[in-house]
Amino acid sequence: LDPPGRVLLLLSGVVLLWRWRHPVAVLWGTVAAVLLYLGAGYPYGPVLLTVAVAGFTAVVSGRRYAAWAAMGTLWAGHLLTVHVLYRWLPPSGDEAAPWTEEIVVATWVVALLAVSELARVRREQWARERAERARAERRRADEERLRIARELHDVLAHSISVINVQAGVGLALLDRDPEQARTALTTIKAKSKEALGEVRQVLDTLRAPGAAPRAPAPGLDRLPELVEQAASAGLTVTVEGEPPRLPPGADLAAFRIVQEALTNVVRHSGAREARVHIERRDGRLRLLVDDDGPATGADAGGTGNGLAGMRERAAALGGTIEAGTRPDGGFRVFAVLPIETEEDR
Structure with missing residues (x-):
């Protein structure tokens, strides 16, 4: 050259x-x-x-x-x-x-463009797959944040409600009945310790994602604890039916639904008695929690977040939640969870 x-x-x-x-x-x-x-x-x-x-x-x-x-x-x-x-x-x-040379040149141009188009399609496909994986990761992260927020809400709402009631009892009886006030303060101490333990367990999942929990998730086997805590807040709870053995996820959802329903009775109702009815039939778990009222505030039956949390837990299992006032007064929560229990297998 x-x-x-x-x-x-x-x-x-x-x-x-x-x-x-x-x-x-x-x-x-x-x-x-x-x-x-x-x-x-x-x-x-x-x-x-x-x-x-x-x-x-x-x-x-x-x-x-x-x-x-x-x-x-x-x-x-x-x-x-x-x-x-x-x-x-x-x-x-x-x-x-020679014209044969033009055929070679044309073939070379077409082959080059064909290879380039193939590379472009593959690159766009990889970009779509990366974007889809990123969206899936964000979706999983959002679902995990929602789950943790729901757990924290249920734990704190129930525990703080009991603590609030017991604090009121303790203040009212501090001078007249110091022994009863001491009992209320003891309940506050025990409940706050339990709430801190559950909150720490939930937050541990943030610090070590994917790690096995240190303690088992609560389930309907802890229903007697809810009854005892409600009793310490002045609410008598009658349980009808025997809790069946459930898968961990369904067991936790059922426990939290009952917990939130009883918490709403303590916070927003003047009722002194509540009933929890548990029934397993046709592969479905039916939970009924109601009281005779009357409501003590404008947000009778519970806060929007509490009811929304119960509905989300039920929907995650393909179930439903019905919550509202009863015709004769009071409030009722009715949950249906389509689950397969160990007795159904």
């Missing part, structure tokens, strides 16, 4: 440094350099590799129509150069190229 040929070869390679930032401009620049190179009568060689790299980059970057137009221009320019303009272009006395 003479110096002008080497300059064209060098320029067509240097512009590739900007191929990802300006893929279309670089592609058209390499096409122009290649056509000048071939028009000057220089032999085929590495210069064709530069336009191949630029065309591949343009297609993969999504500029596929510009890439097809540029490669079509390259082929048409080559056709014009070797079959029409060769008479006036160097070297002198040159003859027209």
